[in-house]
Amino acid sequence: MKITHCVIGDWVASFNEKQTQSDYTFHLPDGTKVRNYGMMHQRKTYHYIDATNELQSQILFVPYQSSNKTTTQYVCTIILPNRGINLDDAEQELTAQLFNQLIEKRQPKVVDLYLPKFKMEYSFENLKELLEQMGIQDAFNKKLADFQQMTSSSKRVYISDVKHQAVIDVNESGFEAAAVTIIETKERAYFHSPEEVLEFKCDRPFIFMIREETLDTTLFVGKFMKPSNK
Numbered sequence: 001m002k003i004t005h006c007v008i009g010d011w012v013a014s015f016n017e018k019q020t021q022s023d024y025t026f027h028l029p030d031g032t033k034v035r036n037y038g039m040m041h042q043r044k045t046y047h048y049i050d051a052t053n054e055l056q057s058q059i060l061f062v063p064y065q066s067s068n069k070t071t072t073q074y075v076c077t078i079i080l081p082n083r084g085i086n087l088d089d090a091e092q093e094l095t096a097q098l099f100n101q102l103i104e105k106r107q108p109k110v111v112d113l114y115l116p117k118f119k120m121e122y123s124f125e126n127l128k129e130l131l132e133q134m135g136i137q138d139a140f141n142k143k144l145a146d147f148q149q150m151t152s153s154s155k156r157v158y159i160s161d162v163k164h165q166a167v168i169d170v171n172e173s174g175f176e177a178a179a180v181t182i183i184e185t186k187e188r189a190y191f192h193s194p195e196e197v198l199e200f201k202c203d204r205p206f207i208f209m210i211r212e213e214t215l216d217t218t219l220f221v222g223k224f225m226k227p228s229n230k
Contacts, residue, residue: 011062021038028205040113045108059080059106062075074210081206207223
């Protein structure tokens with residue numbers, strides 16, 4: 001049994017592929033420099049927060065088109081620590097309460113955005129133990145599990161294990177984010193205006209979140225630590 005969630009979105013303002021260059025330097029926390037990777041660039045008006053006092057970071061909101069192309073639903077929120085600030089230090093200060101306070105301060109700004117192209121995947125094995133700790137018990141019990149409305153099997157089915165996998169792909173057109181939860185089952189034997197241009201250059205580790213604005217729901221959270229060489 002698989003439960004799949006997939007979000008695919010185009011940027012409201014797509015990046016021009018001709019503006020994607022590889023002659024940028026990405027700075028790692030240990031001082032190592034990475035070159036020869038794809039860095040996208042464009043100058044647009046984005047919602048922006050100077051969170052230097054709270055997180056020693058900048059925050060940018062890059063919108064995606066909605067399914068009906070008329071309103072923005074999904075937003076990629078990028079939290080970029082100021083130069084010289086370790087990502088872990090900023091992350092420790094970030095709480096849901098603080099983020100909700102900061103989001104009220106966002107303002108439209110003309111921004112030179114430099115954002116690496118990237119794709120990342122992760123998986124989480126054996127979620128059964130975690131779910132049982134959260135109180136989900138009957139689904140894993142051979143005698144108590146009841147999935148008759150979800151399966152056509154005449155035999156009784158129960159959950160033996162749960163695995164989770166997520167994929168994030170960010171490029172010039174937009175993003176594709178897919179999360180797949182694989183549930184292994186077994187059967188019982190018997191069953192804006194001109195202004196100063198701000199530079200937002202993601203040439204160091206940053207946090208990103210894909211959020212659904214109308215429901216105020218965070219769908220994906222990740223840390224970009226190092227680009228892949230071409």
